[in-house]
Amino acid sequence: MAGVDTWAPLEIHPFDVAAEPTAEGLRGFLSDTAKVDELLVNEKALVFRGFGITEQTLDPVLDLALPNRLAYVHGNTPRTKVGDNVYTSTEYPAEFTISMHNELSYAHTWPARLMFFCQLAATTGGATPVVDGARWLAALDPQVRAAFADGVCYRQNLHGGRGFGKSWQDTFETNRRDEVESFLAPTGATWEWRSDGSLRISQLRPSTIRHPVTGVEVWFNQSDQWHPASLGEDTASALAQILPEDELPQYVTFADGTPIPPEYVIQVRDRGLEVAVNVDWRSGDLLLIDNILVGHGRRPFTGARRVLVAMSD
Known part of the structure; x- marks a missing residue:
């Protein structure tokens, strides 16, 4: 090895x-x-x-x-x-x-x-x-690893057929709300069906996990992909004129709901690519x-x- x-x-x-x-x-x-x-x-x-x-x-x-x-x-x-x-x-x-x-x-x-x-x-x-x-994980600055220690909160806004991003029907490969709820119920996620037919989901997840066989700790989250900063300044600014951050198709915060600094997720993204x-x-x-x-x-x-x-x- x-x-x-x-x-x-x-x-x-x-x-x-x-x-x-x-x-x-x-x-x-x-x-x-x-x-x-x-x-x-x-x-x-x-x-x-x-x-x-x-x-x-x-x-x-x-x-x-x-x-x-x-x-x-x-x-x-x-x-x-x-x-x-x-x-x-x-x-x-x-x-x-x-x-x-x-x-x-x-x-x-x-x-x-x-x-x-x-x-x-x-x-x-x-x-x-x-x-x-x-x-x-080792490539990240200590303060970044420490900031993510308690995990992250992912938020999804899935439209009901028309809108930005994916629909909940495509996401869950069904058009039945009860099947979506049956899928989400054991996951610890919270969700809300909204009056416009969209679905909002929130879920707390760890930032690192350990492999079940080797026990090694690895970076294991998609905060950089879910954060507006990953879109680039121009795109993020344009979207901000249309939708507040918590209405974006996907968004992420620290586990306690506080914002993740853009420079943290950019570091995560760039250093992952650098050591790939x-x-x-x-x-x-x-x-x-x-x-x-x-x-x-x-x-x-x-x-x-x-x-x-x-x-x-």
Whole structure:
């Protein structure tokens, strides 16, 4: 296992594991689930390259790597569902960087692992940066870590069909309020159905957690992505003319409700990207990550790019 200062995902080719360079060869390797589980915890992220995976041969591979595929319920980013709990990666414009984050770290429960599949690599750029969560935590100034010690409060304003951001129907993959409430009830969140048909949700979450196997503490929150400062000064100022901060599609404060200084979330965002390692895609590649130990993002790109993602508990 590489040290924190030199960590990078483990790249696995067919010849590394005495497998055929085919989907069947990769399935044979993944069928030893205990070995794969141990390898993933030790290495944190695995890149499978040279197995010739296509969208048509992907499902049986996902069945082994992700034994209980999850729906992207309560997700806060735009995606398209393309298969059995298989989604496009976040559909933000190609020119933007997606900052580092752990999937659904703002939610009551989150997936234990993710698998990305590169169906089509970008013409230029488009890497998926991954970051060791312990290294990200260590990169932050002590006063920033101390300020976040009690956790954060996430707030969502989900419209009922028309408005900024995602609707509650898209977010929870249902148009029934009772199903949304059944989902939220055990999470500790508070919610309010508003007269305009929108849904407001608040939930307290930790800023760091410890891995259930290794015990290592990692940075584990999405405060920088939920804070207006992440939008840039011009966009944040323009939005402020339209909506107060607590009416934005998503917003975050410290756990006690006090504002998070913009410079804190900018530091979190920038240092996560600084200590990240790029996974430069080739068509047919797969990336399996431990979603607690490793955060991920996306670099800007040109040309067409299609990366699919699935997750499991």
